[in-house]
Structure formats: structure tokens, C-alpha cells
Amino acid sequence: MANKVKIQIGGIEYTINTEESPEYVAALGEELNARLKKISESNQYLSATMAASIAALQYCDEAKSRRRELEKLKAEIAAAGQTAAAAELKLAEARRELERITRENRTLRSKVVKQKQ
Numbered sequence: 258m259a260n261k262v263k264i265q266i267g268g269i270e271y272t273i274n275t276e277e278s279p280e281y282v283a284a285l286g287e288e289l290n291a292r293l294k295k296i297s298e299s300n301q302y303l304s305a306t307m308a309a310s311i312a313a314l315q316y317c318d319e320a321k322s323r324r325r326e327l328e329k330l331k332a333e334i335a336a337a338g339q340t341a342a343a344a345e346l347k348l349a350e351a352r353r354e355l356e357r358i359t360r361e362n363r364t365l366r367s368k369v370v371k372q373k374q
Contacts, residue, residue, distance in 0.1 A: 267293050267305050 262279045264286035296308045
């Protein structure tokens with residue numbers, strides 16, 4: 258169900274239709290206002306549009322960086338999964354070899370017992 262949320266950004270009121278909670282959208286608006294204020298305070302000659310453009314660029318940069326980090330983590334997880342699969346194969350092979358040696362050991366013990374009798 259869509260929510261209609263009113264927020265103010267840069268002194269302008271917007272009504273946002275969203276599936277997100279009003280609290281979440283309000284928090285986004287507050288975060289954007291804080292960023293716009295910081296940008297505007299760093300350069301008093303910037304217009305509201307310029308400050309908004311800089312904020313948008315910053316958010317785009319952050320999003321792109323996070324996507325790169327996410328892709329890197331996905332690749333690391335995939336590699337770890339392949340390593341785990343290879344380790345599982347080696348473990349299964351080691352278990353089979355242990356079973357073979359155990360059977361061989363039983364056979365040899367049985368022969369030793371028979372020879373002692």
C-alpha cells in the first residue's frame with residue numbers, strides 16, 4: 258500500500274508516494290537536508306540547484322562505490338564457496354581412504370591372529 262509522505266527538502270515541501278514507511282522517508286529527507294546545508298555552508302556562492310547537483314553527485318559516487326564493494330564481496334563469497342567445495346571433495350576422498358585403510362588393517366589383524374594360533 259502506497260504511503261503519501263510530506264517532507265521538506267531545501268525549504269520546499271514535497272509529497273512523496275512510496276511503499277516505504279513515513280519514518281524512513283522522513284529520515285531520508287533529513288539526511289538530504291543535512292547534506293545540502295553542509296554543501297551550502299562550504300560555499301556561500303552556490304545556488305540551491307548547484308548544491309543539489311553536488312549532493313546528487315556525492316550520493317551517486319557513494320552508491321557506485323557500494324556496488325563495486327558488493328560485487329567484490331560477491332566474488333570473494335563465490336571463491337570461498339569454490340574453496341569449500343574443493344575442501345569437501347578432499348575430505349570425502351580422505352574418508353574413503355580412511356575406510357580403505359581401516360578395512361585393510363582389520364584384514365591384517367585377522368591374519369596376524371590366525372598366524373598366532
